[in-house]
Amino acid sequence: MRCALLGFVGGAAWLQTQAMLPPHIPEVLLAIALGLAIVRAAPGLLPLVRRRPTSLLAGARPHAWTWQRVLKPLFALLAGFAIGFYWAAMLAHSALAPQLAKADEGRDVTLTGTIDSLPNRFEGGVRFNFAVERVEGRTMQVPPRIALSWYAGYRGAVVTIGDVQPGERWRLTVRLQRPHGNANPYGFDYELWLLEQGVRATGYVRAGTGTGNARLASFVYSFSNVVEHCRAVLRDRILHTLAGKEYAGVIVALVVGEQRGIPQSDWQVFNRTGISHLISISGLHITMIAGLFALAASALWRRSFFTRAQLPLLLPAQKVAAVAGMLAALVYVLLAGFGVPAQRTLYMLAVIAAALWLDRLASVTHVLCLAAGVVVLFDPWAVMWPGFWLSFGAVATILYATVGRTADHHRGADAVAVAAGAAIAGAASSGNRPLSHGRRPQLNRRQRFTADLKAAARVQYAVTVGLVPLTMLLFAQVSLVSPLANAVAIPVVSLLVTPLALAGAVLPELLAAPVLQLAHGTVWLLVQVLEWMSASRVAVWTAPTPSPWLFCWALFGTLWLLAPRGWPVRWLGLVAWVPLLAASPSHPPEGTFRVIAFDVGQGMALLVETSGHRLLYDTGPAYTPESNGGNRVIAPYLRARGISALDAMIVSHADADHSGGALAVVQNIRVLWSASSLPPGHPIIRAAGLHTRCEAGQGWTWDGVRFDMLHPTAASYGDKTLKPNARSCVLKISAGGQSMLLAGDIEAAQEAELQARAQDRIAADVLLAPHHGSGTSSTPPFLAAVRPTLAVFQVGYRNRYHHPQAQVYERYGRLGVRRARSDESGALTLEFNGQLSIESYRDAHRRYWR
Incomplete structure (x- = not known):
């Protein structure tokens, strides 16, 4: 049984690595079940299936022993693997079936349905899942469960956000799109997460469309609605009692498992001390x-x-x-x-x-x-x-x-x-x-x-x-510091904070307040201790994500180390950890460079690597007050690569889609020096430490790779009429006869200026499309001067600016320039090693749900 169950789990896991789902699933499952029934019911068909004593000393025949000890577990493992694989495939087919048509993306539609999850309220809006009951006025096929955002003040409009609660029935006018998330190495797979939740479309509530958005019923009874309503009541009760308290989100997480109220700064402390498993409803x-x-x-x-x-x-x-x-x-x-x-x-x-x-x-x-x-x-x-x-x-x-x-x-x-x-x-x-x-x-x-x-x-x-x-x-x-932190946190959280939080959530209000206050005060004291533990630089050991063989070798050493007493030289198990913990990040060879263009949505962020140095150009957008390209994409990637420091960071200009993640990067990764066109006193300049202003004429060489700053000029900083885009830091990287031009958000005027001032220096094999391919940039004379063979467009899926503009995108195509878009390809890895090679993350890691 255990072998069959382990095989079942392994088969389901293997299915999740497939680019396509297998067909004819019911027939295959039926065949496997029939084979199992035959083997079990007709042992005479296979001589090895005879029920004999399992010990050779007890007189069992060799073939009986072989069946019981080897073949039977192996058969169970393989059968379980096949069943798990095809069972997971069948559920995946069913989950993918409800799909929004490509042609229906971006079209307004009025839906009637119920609030199907605990609403996530954030600054300026609320997010929730919506169970669709009826589509009004259109023949559009809408999936039965969708994820919606309801924003306040979108594009200056005065929008009243409904106080949505689980179980309510609403009529809403929405605009939908198919599930899409950023695709980056070592990044969170948002599309898979939506599939697991049964959400097959995302969108936002529209306002001022004539039909209006209205609550139709205060509660629709169902088991899931009752559960979510109870969770919402308990959460609101705790937040009301602990209004203004900084760790109210921790109390909510311990009572109803809702962790989105805990800020990233607290999660960083919990992760560094290894007690994040306690800040949730754990086993x-x-x-x-x-x-x-x-x-x-x-x-x-x-x-x-x-x-x-x-x-x-x-x-x-x-x-x-x-x-x-x-x-x-x-x-x-x-x-x-x-x-x-x-x-x-x-x-x-x-x-x-x-x-x-x-x-x-x-x-x-x-x-x-x-x-x-x-x-x-x-x-x-x-x-x-x-x-x-x-x-x-x-x-x-x-x-x-x-x-x-x-x-x-x-x-x-x-x-x-x-x-x-x-x-x-x-x-x-x-x-x-x-x-x-x-x-x-x-x-x-x-x-x-x-x-x-x-x-x-x-x-x-x-x-x-x-x-x-x-x-x-x-x-x-x-x-x-995890052993020490857990020794302190486990009894405090499990035996004191959690019982107090649960009791305070259900007690009458008069008694609930002091109980919840006591729970919060205990958490506050615990966090002070944890912050002291996490402050040390040696609190966390980092190394690159190990390869499969290295992981298996370290696992073997761990089993040796934890073996029973009497096992020879158990401490040798630690030797197997040395390659795991002492590994260093990979580098391109001397005189070559590598560029990773991250998929950060509507924004820019690129990591440039030489054989001994690393430079980050732009840091992605700010998604919410707590979430940005720095802590959601860049920092996880650097951590997984074992990169703990950057030699340089360039923030091209102040727009939020380029600088939104800079503070998070500085907080998570050591940056030796930074350059930007930001105004003096900007928070990023204050946080970055050693800083210099981008100016044309600057340049340096790392490991045989040349870096040249081509824009802006020193005089441009005195022109108060220029927009931040006009002062974007333009950087050219060259090595071995190959080059890439990072053009930021410059527009037609700056392109013409570059042509006049540096006509012989802007030619490049790869061009980071200026201003994401907007209609105000990528002029024909500029493209003719650069003469790229490849253009990279860092854009968000169905972004509201419609970047890249259709006429600009076609302009590149007419010139014979190969085009790569982050919204279609995910993160792009470019290798400049004598010949240009490019790898798309979505192509290299194809999965059936993407």
Whole structure:
């Protein structure tokens, strides 16, 4: 069974790497099921299937032993793999079926439906999912679930944002587009996330269209609407009670799993200290709540609720406790939004509760595999997110490092219960007792405390060490202060903050305020300690994301390190970590350079690499007050590459689509010096440290690669009539007879100026299209002077400026210039090594949902 379940998970994961979905899925699934039935029901067809003793010493035939120990598990693994692959494909076909037609993008349509999620309110608007019930006035096919944004003051219009609540029915006039997200190496896959949520179109609410937007019903009853409404009520209650408190978002996250109210600065502290798993409804919290309800139910049932009913004679208290714990866990998981860690814990609890009711023993490894199989059964895309692998990896590490290594090694139901309970707790970094196959000897209180402390340290050590390779693979960093931070944070968050937050969310208002204030004050004190821990430069170890073989080698070393006592020289396992932790970022060869043009939407951001230096040209746009190209695209990419410092950063001009991510870059990455055309006193200049002004005539050479600043002139800074675009920093990069011209947002006047002033210096093989291909730039004389063979357009999908303008884009084509657009190709990697090569991220990483 375990092999089949592991194969099922592996097959579903393999499907998510495919560029196309396989056809004829029902027939294949039927054939696999038929093959399994034949093998199981007609063992006479295969001599190896005979049921024999599994030990050669017991007199089993060699072919029977081979079947039981080798072929049967292998067959189960392969069959599970095939079923998982085609099951995930069938669900993917079904999820992709509701699709907005390409021709219907950007057209206004009036819809009637219900608010289908917890609204996310932000400065200037609100976002929510909308369950479509009816399309009015058009024959347009609209997917049943869409994601909408409702903005205030769009383009100066006075728009009143409806106070939308889950379960309300609205009539809304909207403008939709197909799912589309930025596509970058090591970046968040927004399109996959939408597919997993069942969202097949995104858009925004239109105002002033004549039909109006109106609430039609205050609540439409359904199970999901009731759940989301309860989450909204609890969230609003907490935010009202803790109005103006900086960590109110943390309290909300612990109660309803809504993490969007936590600012990026706090997440940075939590990630650097390795306690981000606690700032959510995790398996540890769910197990704790389930355990409290189970204990309460058991105590009351044993006492027959203080009556003479003698209820334990009708039903054992253990079974009542299992049901109570399961129901409490289910409610809490629903409040959590049904995330993967919460699902894993719920399914484990369900398996153990079922085993208890049926009086059957449950192996912890069976529980773990079954929980993983159930998660993938309902959500095959879960394998694409770090939480899935961290969640199950943590529990598997505990099992490997502790099961069967303590006490008397007696077998029995108690051993299974203890082991399964520790697995349910998830927990990983929880500090619960180690798994045991024996009963604890009689100890006094002090001895029990010492034993529990040692057990907690042992589990914490196992998880900290065991997850190092996986953490490096997923995040390219590992927190060195995590053991100490978790030792402080786990008891504080799990035993104090979470119970207080839950109690404060449901108590009457008079009692809720002091309880929530106490929870918030505790979080405040905890964060002060965590900020002190995270402030050190050695708090986090970073290295490039390892290759598959390097990860497997480090994993082998970790298994060796955590092997049972008596295993020879276990410390040698650390040697396998050396290539993992000591790896350095890759560089292009001497005298060549590489350019990565990021897909940041409507904005510019390019990383230029030589054999020993790195330069960032522009930093992408600001998406929201908390989100920008710096912290969403650039910093994750640099972190995954193991790049902790930039030699230079150039911000071409002050427009938000070029400078929006600069502050985030400076906060996350060390920048040695910066250059820009920004006005004196600009926040970016103050934050960047060593800064110089872009001026024509500047130049330097790195590793055989020449950098020349061609624009703006020093005199242009005194002209107050010029717009920021006119002073864009124009940089030319040359090496080995090849070159690229980064033109920023210059327009026709500056193009003509460059022709007159530097006619012989602007020719380049690759041109970053000026001003994203707007109608005010890329004039025919300028293109004739540059003579590019390739033009790169960094533009947002269906951007409101309609960049690149159709006539400009066609102008490049008529001149025989090859064109690449970030909205179609994703991030572009250009190698200048004697011959120009270009790689499109979307082409190199084709997936069926893109």
